Structure formats: C-alpha cells, structure tokens
Amino acid sequence: MTSSTAPPESAAPAVSAARPWHRMLSASTLGPLVALLIACVFFSLRTDTFLSGGNLSLVIQQVMVVGTLAIGQTLVILTAGIDLSNGAIMAFGSIVMTKLVVDGHLPPLLAIVIGIGVCAAFGLGNGLLITRISLPPFIVTLGMLNIAFALTHIYSQEETVTGLPTEMTALGNTFSIGETEVTYGSLLTILLFLVFAYVLGQTAWGRRVYAVGNNAEAARLTGIPTRRVLVTVYTVAGVVYGVAALLLVARTGVGDPKAGQTDNLDSITAVVLGGTSLFGGRGLVIGTLLGALIVGVIRNGLQLMGVPSIYQILITGILVILAVSVDQISRRRTR
Amino acid sequence: MTSSTAPPESAAPAVSAARPWHRMLSASTLGPLVALLIACVFFSLRTDTFLSGGNLSLVIQQVMVVGTLAIGQTLVILTAGIDLSNGAIMAFGSIVMTKLVVDGHLPPLLAIVIGIGVCAAFGLGNGLLITRISLPPFIVTLGMLNIAFALTHIYSQEETVTGLPTEMTALGNTFSIGETEVTYGSLLTILLFLVFAYVLGQTAWGRRVYAVGNNAEAARLTGIPTRRVLVTVYTVAGVVYGVAALLLVARTGVGDPKAGQTDNLDSITAVVLGGTSLFGGRGLVIGTLLGALIVGVIRNGLQLMGVPSIYQILITGILVILAVSVDQISRRRTR
Amino acid sequence: GNSGSSGAGSASGAAGGAVKVGLITKTDTNPFFVKMKEGAEKEAKANGVTLMTAAGKFDGDNEGQVTAIENMVAAGVKGLLITPNDSKAIVPALEKARAKGVLVIALDTPTEPQTATDALFATDNLKAGELIGQYAKAKMAGKPAKIATLDLAPGISVGILRHDGFLKGFGITQGDPSIVCSQDTSGDQAKGQAAMENCLQKAPDINVVYTINEPAALGAFNALKAKGREKEVLIVSVDGGCTGTKAVKSGQIAATSQQYPLKMASQGVGAVIQYAKTGTKASGYTDTGVTLISDQPVSGVEVKDTGFGLANCWG
Amino acid sequence: MTATAVLSARGLVKRYGHVTALDGSDFDLMPGEVLAVIGDNGAGKSSLIKALTGAVQPDEGEMFLDGRPVRFHNPLDARRNGIETVYQDLALAPALDIATNMFMGREVRRRGPLGTVLRMLDKPHMRSEASRYMSELQIGLRSLAQPVENLSGGQRQGVAVARAAAWAKHVVIMDEPTAALGVKESNQVLELIRRVRDRGLPVVLISHNMPQVFEIADRIHIQRLGRRIAVVRPGDHSMADVVAVMTGALKLDG
Amino acid sequence: MTATAVLSARGLVKRYGHVTALDGSDFDLMPGEVLAVIGDNGAGKSSLIKALTGAVQPDEGEMFLDGRPVRFHNPLDARRNGIETVYQDLALAPALDIATNMFMGREVRRRGPLGTVLRMLDKPHMRSEASRYMSELQIGLRSLAQPVENLSGGQRQGVAVARAAAWAKHVVIMDEPTAALGVKESNQVLELIRRVRDRGLPVVLISHNMPQVFEIADRIHIQRLGRRIAVVRPGDHSMADVVAVMTGALKLDG
Numbered sequence A, B: 001m002t003s004s005t006a007p008p009e010s011a012a013p014a015v016s017a018a019r020p021w022h023r024m025l026s027a028s029t030l031g032p033l034v035a036l037l038i039a040c041v042f043f044s045l046r047t048d049t050f051l052s053g054g055n056l057s058l059v060i061q062q063v064m065v066v067g068t069l070a071i072g073q074t075l076v077i078l079t080a081g082i083d084l085s086n087g088a089i090m091a092f093g094s095i096v097m098t099k100l101v102v103d104g105h106l107p108p109l110l111a112i113v114i115g116i117g118v119c120a121a122f123g124l125g126n127g128l129l130i131t132r133i134s135l136p137p138f139i140v141t142l143g144m145l146n147i148a149f150a151l152t153h154i155y156s157q158e159e160t161v162t163g164l165p166t167e168m169t170a171l172g173n174t175f176s177i178g179e180t181e182v183t184y185g186s187l188l189t190i191l192l193f194l195v196f197a198y199v200l201g202q203t204a205w206g207r208r209v210y211a212v213g214n215n216a217e218a219a220r221l222t223g224i225p226t227r228r229v230l231v232t233v234y235t236v237a238g239v240v241y242g243v244a245a246l247l248l249v250a251r252t253g254v255g256d257p258k259a260g261q262t263d264n265l266d267s268i269t270a271v272v273l274g275g276t277s278l279f280g281g282r283g284l285v286i287g288t289l290l291g292a293l294i295v296g297v298i299r300n301g302l303q304l305m306g307v308p309s310i311y312q313i314l315i316t317g318i319l320v321i322l323a324v325s326v327d328q329i330s331r332r333r334t335r
Numbered sequence C: 001g002n003s004g005s006s007g008a009g010s011a012s013g014a015a016g017g018a019v020k021v022g023l024i025t026k027t028d029t030n031p032f033f034v035k036m037k038e039g040a041e042k043e044a045k046a047n048g049v050t051l052m053t054a055a056g057k058f059d060g061d062n063e064g065q066v067t068a069i070e071n072m073v074a075a076g077v078k079g080l081l082i083t084p085n086d087s088k089a090i091v092p093a094l095e096k097a098r099a100k101g102v103l104v105i106a107l108d109t110p111t112e113p114q115t116a117t118d119a120l121f122a123t124d125n126l127k128a129g130e131l132i133g134q135y136a137k138a139k140m141a142g143k144p145a146k147i148a149t150l151d152l153a154p155g156i157s158v159g160i161l162r163h164d165g166f167l168k169g170f171g172i173t174q175g176d177p178s179i180v181c182s183q184d185t186s187g188d189q190a191k192g193q194a195a196m197e198n199c200l201q202k203a204p205d206i207n208v209v210y211t212i213n214e215p216a217a218l219g220a221f222n223a224l225k226a227k228g229r230e231k232e233v234l235i236v237s238v239d240g241g242c243t244g245t246k247a248v249k250s251g252q253i254a255a256t257s258q259q260y261p262l263k264m265a266s267q268g269v270g271a272v273i274q275y276a277k278t279g280t281k282a283s284g285y286t287d288t289g290v291t292l293i294s295d296q297p298v299s300g301v302e303v304k305d306t307g308f309g310l311a312n313c314w315g
Numbered sequence D, E: 001m002t003a004t005a006v007l008s009a010r011g012l013v014k015r016y017g018h019v020t021a022l023d024g025s026d027f028d029l030m031p032g033e034v035l036a037v038i039g040d041n042g043a044g045k046s047s048l049i050k051a052l053t054g055a056v057q058p059d060e061g062e063m064f065l066d067g068r069p070v071r072f073h074n075p076l077d078a079r080r081n082g083i084e085t086v087y088q089d090l091a092l093a094p095a096l097d098i099a100t101n102m103f104m105g106r107e108v109r110r111r112g113p114l115g116t117v118l119r120m121l122d123k124p125h126m127r128s129e130a131s132r133y134m135s136e137l138q139i140g141l142r143s144l145a146q147p148v149e150n151l152s153g154g155q156r157q158g159v160a161v162a163r164a165a166a167w168a169k170h171v172v173i174m175d176e177p178t179a180a181l182g183v184k185e186s187n188q189v190l191e192l193i194r195r196v197r198d199r200g201l202p203v204v205l206i207s208h209n210m211p212q213v214f215e216i217a218d219r220i221h222i223q224r225l226g227r228r229i230a231v232v233r234p235g236d237h238s239m240a241d242v243v244a245v246m247t248g249a250l251k252l253d254g
C-alpha cells in the first residue's frame, strides 16, 4: 500500500481500468486467478472431496454473502474510500426485513424492499457525511458501524428472527446442473458481479468512479461532479449490502442479529486480494470475485483436510500472503 | 479519505509536518484537541465523578495500551501503510514474556527483552515482505495477524498465564501526584509519545518517514533508501508493540492469549481521529495521543453516566463522527 | 423479600443517591446476556436501585471488562456482577475492586480461583454438556456414532467446558475416532452452517452433532436439510433460549440443556441490595441449575418436555 | 474599447493564510482576441485563471461574463458557460487512457438502445476522435491505450491541450500549454490557437515564452505581485520593455 | 575526441510492454562541457536520463563512468558517484517545505551532542541555506515555510533545480529545468549552469528551447525515436538545420 509498491500495483490495472470489459483477465486479475487455480489444484490433490461439483458450488454459496458485500466495498475503494460499516448495515437490513415479515406481517416482497431501502439509506448517510462535511470515510463508516450494530441489537432485542415465509428464503433454494445443486443466490451473486463489471467498465458513471478515485482534484477540474459521484457510490453500495442481507437471510433461513461482524475486513480482504489498490482508481470488480473465492476455497479446503481450527487460522495467514505474492510475481512477468 | 477531502486534510498538517516540534498544536492537532476538550466539558457537566484527578488518570491508564500500539500504527500510516497485526503481535509478545518467566523460569528482565524482541521480529517480517516482494501492507499485516493470533493460542494452549513476579507488573504500580494515583505505565506511554514526536519532527529518519509516505517515488529519486526506511519503520513499530505488550501485562497482571483482538482497528481509529491521513506523509503523533484520549474519555464518560452498554456503542458511533466534524470545522476556521 | 428491601433501597437512596449495581457481561451480542440484563433490570427497578451495564467488545475481551470494572468502581457501585470473559485474567482487577469494598459476584462463569469473588451464581456448563452427552449416548443406543462438534472459539471457557462435558457424558475422550469433525462457529448461525456443510463434505455419514449453542445448532440443521439428512442426524445443544426450545419442540434439535440467566441476574442484584442494606456479603456457589429439555425422552437420563422448557425459557 | 469584454474581473483577491496570491487583480478578455498573460513566477497568473474558472473561490472581487455578473462555484459552472481551461498541472487521471481523459465528464454513448437503455459508452468512437485530436497536434504516440501516467511530459500536456481545444464553445484558457512541448508541437499549438480564434473564440494564453507571446498575442496582460500592472499591445512596445515592466524594472503610465 | 567521456552509454534499450522508449541509444558526456539533449516529445530523452541515473534499469546496453563500466541499481548509486539530477517531474515531497525538500536525504545535524547524541537536525541552518539557493535563482517566494505543493509551478521547479546545483559533485543532469520558469528565472538558471561548468563539472541540459540551447550548449545530442541520431556543435549548424534533423526532415551524415 506504500507507493513504493505502487508501480507494480498500478501500471497493470491502470491500462485495464481504462477498459475492464475487454481485459477482464488483464494483469490485475491474472494474479488472483493464478493464485486461485493453484489453491484449487493443491486441495484437489490433498483431499478427494474438494474437487466435486457439489463442493465447488458449496464454496460459492459460502462466499456469496461476503462476495456481494465486497462488490459494494469495491465501488467504495475504487473512489479511494473504505467502508467498515457494510457488515453491520447488512445485519440491520436482514433484521428489518425479517422482523417486518414475522412480527409486522408485511408481505415478504414489501419487507424486502424496505430492508434494502434501509441499507441504501445508511449508504446515503455515509456518502453525505463524507462529501458534505468532507470527513474521512474510515471514521464515518466506523461510526456507522457502531450505529448500525447497536440499532440491530436494540431493534431485535438479540432475538434471532425465525419462522420466515418461504418467499424470503427462495434464493436459498437450489436447481441442479447435472449432478450439482446450485442455489439461486449463488447465481444472483455472479450476476451482480457481471453487472458491476459492465457498469464500471462500460458506462460514463463507471469511468467517473475511476476518475474520482484516481485523482479527485483532476476530476473536479474537468467538471466531474465529484461529490455527486461519491454520494451515488456509497448509496449504490448500500443497495448492494441490502441484497447481501437478503442473501444472508436466504442462506441461514433466519434473521440473525449477530451476523456480519467480521465481514467488513473480510470484504476488504477480498477486494485487495483481487488486485484493487486501496489508494483508489485502480482495479477490477471481477478481481474481487476471485479474491472472495480464494478466501472461501482456502477455508473450505483446510476444513476438508481436517486441519484443527487454530492451525486453519495459522495456515490461512500464510496462504493469504502467498496468494498476493503469486499476484506480484505474475505481474512482474506481464511487464 | 477520498482525495476530495484531501485539500482541507492536507494543507494544514502539511505545513506542520514540516516542523511538528514547533507546531505541535498546529491545525492538524487543533481539531482533535478541541474535540477532546468539548467531550471533557460535557462529561464533567453530566457526571460528578468524571472530573477528578483519579478518574482522569484512570482514563490514561485505560488508553495506555491502545495508545502505545497507536504510536507504532502512526509510524506505519505515515508511510502510507497500515498495520492490522499490531494487536495480535502484542498478544503474542505478552504470552512469550509471561510464559518464559512463569514456565521457563527466566529472569523477568530477560524474558521482557525476549518478548519485545519477538515483537520486533514480527515487525521486521512485515517490513521485509512489504519491501522485498512489494506486497500491499494490508494483506501482509492481515496474514501476520492470523499467524500471530494462531501462534499465541498454540503456544499458550489457551491458558491464561498467571502468577507473575512483581517485576513484570511494576509498570502497573502507582505513585501519587497530590491526591491522584498515576501508574508508571501511563508515564511511560506519555514519554513514548514525546520521544516519537521528537524523532519524527527533529531527526533525519523522521523527515524521511514523512518523505516516503508523502511521495515514495520522489523519495527514491532523491536517493532516500525507501525500502530501508520502510523496514526500519515496521521494525520500530514492532518494538513499540513489544512495549505495549509489557504495559498490557502490567495492566491486567496476567498473560492473556485473547487480548488485543480489536486493537488494530482501535489504534487506526486513534491515528485517524488524531488528524493523520491514511494516505501517508501527513499528520503528527501527538494527534494520535489526542485521538486515543478522545475514545477513552467517551467510553469512560458514558459508563460513568450509567448509559446501558448497547447504547454506549450507539452513542460512541455518533460521537466519533462528531469528533472529526469538529476537527474539519476548526480546520476551516484556521485557513 | 422485595417489599422490605425496596423500602431499604429508597432509604439508602435518600442517603446520597440510589445504590448502584454494576453488571458486566461477556458481550452485547448474545441473547443469554441480554436476558441476564433484563432480569437484573427488573430486580433493580423493583428495589429502586440503579443498574449500570457494560460488556466486553468480543468473546474473550478481558481488557474491556477490566476497564468497565474500573469505571464502575469510579462511579461508586456497591456491588459488581460479572460474567468473566477470562476466568483468570479478570482476577487482579476484581481484587482491586473488592479492596475498595465492592461486593463482587461472578455470574454464569466462575473465576479461577473461585475465591476471587465473594459469590458465584452460575450454572455448571460442564454438567450442561454432560447431560446432552448422556442423552446422545442413550439415544444412539449402541449404534456406531460419527460425531461432529461445532464449538465456540479458541480458548473461551464456556465452549471448552460444554465441549468436554459432552464428551464426558458420551463416554469418550478428546481425539476419539468417532469424532470426525470439529469446527469453531463463534456460536453464529451462518458460521455454524458453513462449518456443518464442510463437515458433511468431509464425512457425509455424520450422525451426531454437538453444538455450542442453539444458533449453531440451527445452522447445522440447515446444512443437513440441504443434504436431506436432517431426519437421520441427532443434534444436541446447550442454552435453552426460547428460539432454541421451539426448535426442540419442532424436532430440529433433539435435546438441549436449558440454563437460567434471569435467575442468576436477579439473585445477584438481590445479593448486592442485601449487602447495601445489611452489610452482609453473599458467599459461596449457588447453582441456578440446568435442565435437559427434549420431547423424545430416553431411559436413564432425566428429561423435561418442551412444555416445561417453553415455560422457563429465556430467549 | 467599446465592445463589452467576454470575460472580465475586478479587484480579485485570493489569500492563502498569510500568502496573498491575488491582490486585487483586474482582468479583461475582449471578443475574438488572443490575450497573453505574462508575469514572473509566483506573480499570480495561475491563481488568476483558477479564480476566473471556478477552480478556487476568490475572497473578494467580482466577475462578468459578457457584461453580466457571474460567480462560478466550481469548474463545472465555468464549463457549462463554454469556458475550457488547460490548467498548469494538467488535471489528468493518471491511470486512465488518453481517450478516457479527453472525454472525461463528456463521455459519448452508443447510438440506439445500447446507449439509451444500457448506457453503453461508444469507446471506438471516443478513441478515434482522441487520436485525431492528438495527431492534429502532431504529437507522436507509440500507443493510444496507454494510461497517461506512462506518457512523456510533452505527450501528457498535449492531451490536456487537445481536450480544451476540442470542447471550447465560448472561451479557451491555457496555462503554459507549450511549457513541455517540443518545437514542432509548440508551433502546432500556436496554429491551433489561431484556428480557435478564427472560429471567433477568444483565447487566454499564459506563457513565459516571449517570442511566442509577441508572435500570437493581440494584447498582453502583465501580472505582477498578484496585480495586473499593465495591458500592452505587442506592436506598441519592444519585448525588452515588456520584460522590464514585468520584472518591475520599468513603469508604464496608463 | 581523445579525452575519455565522464559519463557514456552504448546501446541502451528500455521497453515498456510493447512500447520501446529507448531503442539502442548511445550517450557521451565530455569533461567540463555543457551537453544539450534535444528531441521531439516522446523521443526518449527523459527515459535516457532515467536509465543513466539509475531511476530505471535498462533492458540492454552498458554504461561507463570515467571510462569504467558501471551499473546504477538505484538513484542513490548515481548520487553516491556525484551525479545530481533534476527529473522532469521534479521529485519533490508535496507536503514538506522547501528546506526539507532541498536537504532530502542529506539532512544536516546540529553541532555538538545535540546532533551527535540526539541526532537533532539543524533546521535554522538548512532553512537559511535553502533561502540562499532560492534567492540565487531570483525566484520570488512569499514564504519559505510553505509546503512545496502550495508553490507555483515555477517556484517548484526552482526548488528542484537549486537542489541539484547545490549538491553536484561530478555531473549535473537537468531535464527541462526552465520549462516552467519566467524569463528572469530562466536566465538565472543558465547563469547557474555556466557557474557549475566553470567549477569544472559537465552539465547535461534537456530543453525544447532552441535559442537557449544554442546559447549555452557546447555540443548538442539529438535524440529521435529512442536513438541518438546525431551530435552537433552549435557553431557548425543553423538552428533550422538542427530542428530539421530533430524532426526527421533532414539527415546528417556522420
């Protein structure tokens, strides 16, 4: 993250940032991809259970929620911001939508919309505080984290919300491709990644997100409404967190006030593992998907290997560092 | 953190960064100071227990550990890096020094030195990975976090280390100024802040830390050994974490393998609240002290007021955002 | 005797501010402790004393609790009720508090040594684990068991006690071949589900699942349901929260050991009021009990049905 | 002159702490003219045009566009009024490529539903346009897809100049547009400035290159210590005199 | 020439992906001379300088210092050999003040224990020195304590030039040092270059300003498409010819 690492970090994604769509597998995503493949090969060799359609679809299910949060996180980080509040916002959203249905007896669809709306409102709040008073995103989202967290527990009184109607958990249902069961949720997540890859790469708004993160002053001078771009980014991120909330509910089948407490760091990890620079303006959302999968594969693989949990943590630490090293090295190759 | 906030953020600290010593209360620290004073006044009015020497010295005791960690964090962030591993490194250091004494029967002083050495080694590891393979600090220190965390639990076998000789907890002892009891630890922490304010402001090494964080490429081109500066920064930070480990042991009177799990974010919060930019090269370590105190005062004050714990979290979130707003506004005044 | 003590409460209230009682829980994110607070709150109101609450930042956060103790003592509490995150690490801080004449009572989790507190109002987590262990043993009726344990997190005493208790009750020891999978879940439903899913990938024929608490148990149930094996697998748990007990009633969980946080808290507050009024300190260990709840009784283990469970559940 | 100035300002003041960048500076740009602004380093030239284009907010003073009082709260306001600017530090997004920078804030969408519904950018079009502008300036590029941070100093400046020229509708302001350019490329920029003027648009040119200034300027605005101390016509004074005035060695009355 | 070159290079190649910045470029700097390096934008002048000073590592080619083969792994190596460089993008730390930037990497400590034991910097000394260097260039500054990011373009360039001149021991290399400077200030820089040469140090001057080049250069190195295509003496050729060669319109044999 020191600029000393910038040259390798930058040049590559930069080019592609200019047109992600054509270069989804540009240098910035090549590294993560290689790392992911290596991890997969490794675990396939060490366990007989890893390499099965079922297990792979399982991994996707398990990274579905964090992955979706990481989409919003990518948007924010591309603007040179950071969002510590996404996990807490998601948790609050999931409690809102579930309680409205179970206690409030609202129709599920309406409840879902309201839940997502609440998340969007939090995102908007982040955006306004950051642009209007020009506060550092780290502190603003840290504050929001506390606020959303507290509201979640006050509103839910720590009660897990159960007895949800089937509509709310529909995304948890599966359809089968050949042998393997795939949840609709996984599908939605993949879809979201593609949508945002398109939006960031192919629309004016996307280019502006990069421009603002790349050099906010230059963007301002060339007449880009920097603040509006930022506010929309944080709001859109909020909406995405709302979707993540729905996915969470669908996956666990309940509204869980304790959910998402480590998801902020986890989502940032996915973004950075995906080759996006924390200094903004450089990186691809597809890389984030790869980053999330790397983490998911490592956890799943280690558990399949039956590694004791404490050693899982140890090895995860080592593997994460290895993963980015692979990235760095593969980039040197490509230059 | 978006560059859109940079102008206000930068100009002010910039000037002072040029000579912190003369301008300890420059614009970058004025904001936090004002925020701190407002908080103190508020709590003095709302409670009869807050404004007593005893309680204030208590607050300092309570921020002593995070505050010391935040010194190392400041060094790292000034180089445009970030350190997620400091809490875990501290925990490991505290376990090492306590176990060496209790189980290893080493003389306390030697054990302490070794413990600090171990922390320094972790810091060095961070530094080398970041400079040699040029990996992003976020990932490297995240990996180290997992590694140190796991090692702590493996080495301690989850057992809290008790029965420490008095030498090890000496820093927890108090001496009195008038009525008020002050711990030697608090004194050491304050001392450390002054030392690093001096080192960063008045020595060549300090200027280079700023230069590297400010524009690593420029620093490199002007012949500053960027990598060596970074390695020393992370190593020195490691040493500081070692001291924090000692303070932790002195404060709790045991070696606690579960300590410090949220101290990484807490220390970053102190740094940012103190007016230091996460983009590096701008900020003062004294601001970090103020930032740590703000958090400590808020927690202490709210608890004295008897605010229910969950609402404490809620209000903390709001107050943290208010604190930086005060900062921003006071800066606009000063420009 | 509420009426009596309430009079005394207001009396001491007349004499310089109402009596303050401090309650420090492990975290803010566990219904168990929320119920504890509710119980304490009710008792405190009834007796006109003020309750101060605080909690650790995360499971195992000792320093946060030390800070809370210091602040509450500074605020002038008469007594402290605490569920220690670290039974040993908290001791020095508690001793400082007691030295200042504060009555210190441990709730739910004992300190080590127990003498570090004046009194302990707790339930025996080892016993809670043991009960479901015995239950599972009996229910398996000699069938070969393939056990998955969904635990809490590294080094958290409750988790360790319940886990060990379960093994004791089931008559096996750590490392027994019949334990095919062990994962940490932080007592979180989503994490519990992921852990169970991975366990099933590893060993599809698991037939007994021990879970640290009911959220984890429900997570496990989801994972099994996805594999269509929820009927064949025996899930046992601990806590006895209302959500959990309902899950027992609906058969998702076979049995759970029910504990009584409300009782601990209200008794604790009562003891502090007693101390404030008469100066007599509560002492010793008061077991607030644990009951095995299940609608599928087995021979040789005493079981109460979910009717009782729901009547006495806390969450 | 009787004609009303296209863009003018009176008594602009801009202070930075204890530094006064603009100390009551006036400014007048007449229709269809090329106005050169010259002055020592630190004389306040860039500050002046930043104030004129909404990049910074002056502490005092007023501005007029076509005689009507205006206030630009940000560069977008100025641009909406057809004022295009090349800032001295270029205002480019380093990681983005030439086309993206040139169309920044004015992206072109595909025709048809792809553009209207899916809001897809017409990248081929933007790229071809960009390369056309660049070749007009005869700035050699080895590759158009490069992020501008990889361009040479002059190439980068070329991008900024081409951008301003391409979009100008009312006024073009260039802060030292040829500073980093080669001989050939500089001449092309002067050519371009003439073409813009011939389109009837007035041009403000900040430059330290006196021969250049005397070659192309209709009037010369001399800035000194944050003030406009004189406005001269190239014909009326020798280069030496003008430089003398600029450096304070010589006073002009009027 | 019989004298061995102070700094010379043969067949330097630097590729960036599919862009070739240096395509087998040679270079020779003779003792005590002022060598001008000219070329179109993108010709590879800065790349050449960066390769010569260890700022980038050439993919091919060799370098010689006083006839001995050398390889600079980083700018520090070059500096240790007494080579001082003004890079085109100045290499300044924006948030730090002028003195700090000028002494970056060469900070001066207090005399006595304060310096030796406490390693305290002698800020007053550094500041007075810095202001001396700046005033030598006659660059007007409203305040020395300002961070360089707040300086005007020319003032910033002045800082970089002054720094290089102040520390040069063996060779001075300047990449377009006067690009952003005013008339007066530019002349001061030329003055400075002469003084440096009179101290016996050879100077490499990259510039697009032909009159300047012809005024001061002893020899002119013409760079084109990443190669040195000719070396001429100002006396032997007209400015027009040189420009023609530079732009490829004219070939010289030899």
Ligand SMILES: Nc1ncnc2c1ncn2[C@@H]1O[C@H](COP(=O)(O)OP(=O)(O)OP(=O)(O)O)[C@@H](O)[C@H]1O
Residues within 6 Å of the ligand: D016, D019, D020, D021, D022, D039, D040, D041, D042, D043, D044, D045, D046, D047, D048, D088, E141, E142, E146, E149, E150, E151, E152, E153, E154, E155, E180, E182
């Ligand atoms: N953001 C700022 N903060 C403080 N001082 C500033 C700032 N911007 C400009 N200045 C000061 O204002 C004065 C004028 O600056 P300006 O950039 O307008 O000069 P200029 O005429 O453009 O010089 P040049 O020809 O070198 O570009 C300078 O002394 C500069 O130091």
Ligand SMILES: Nc1ncnc2c1ncn2[C@@H]1O[C@H](COP(=O)(O)OP(=O)(O)OP(=O)(O)O)[C@@H](O)[C@H]1O
Residues within 6 Å of the ligand: D141, D142, D146, D149, D150, D151, D152, D153, D154, D155, D180, D182, E016, E019, E020, E021, E022, E039, E040, E041, E042, E043, E044, E045, E046, E047, E048, E088
């Ligand atoms: N880091 C880089 N990555 C990719 N291409 C580069 C990089 N640096 C330089 N180039 C390319 O190499 C060529 C030469 O660049 P260089 O900066 O040496 O030109 P120059 O002669 O200094 O031009 P100018 O006179 O404009 O400064 C240019 O086409 C440029 O695009």
Ligand SMILES: [Mg+2]
Residues within 6 Å of the ligand: D045, D046, D047, D088, D175, E152, E153, E154
């Ligand atoms: Mg200027």
Ligand SMILES: [Mg+2]
Residues within 6 Å of the ligand: D152, D153, D154, E045, E046, E047, E088, E175
């Ligand atoms: Mg160049």
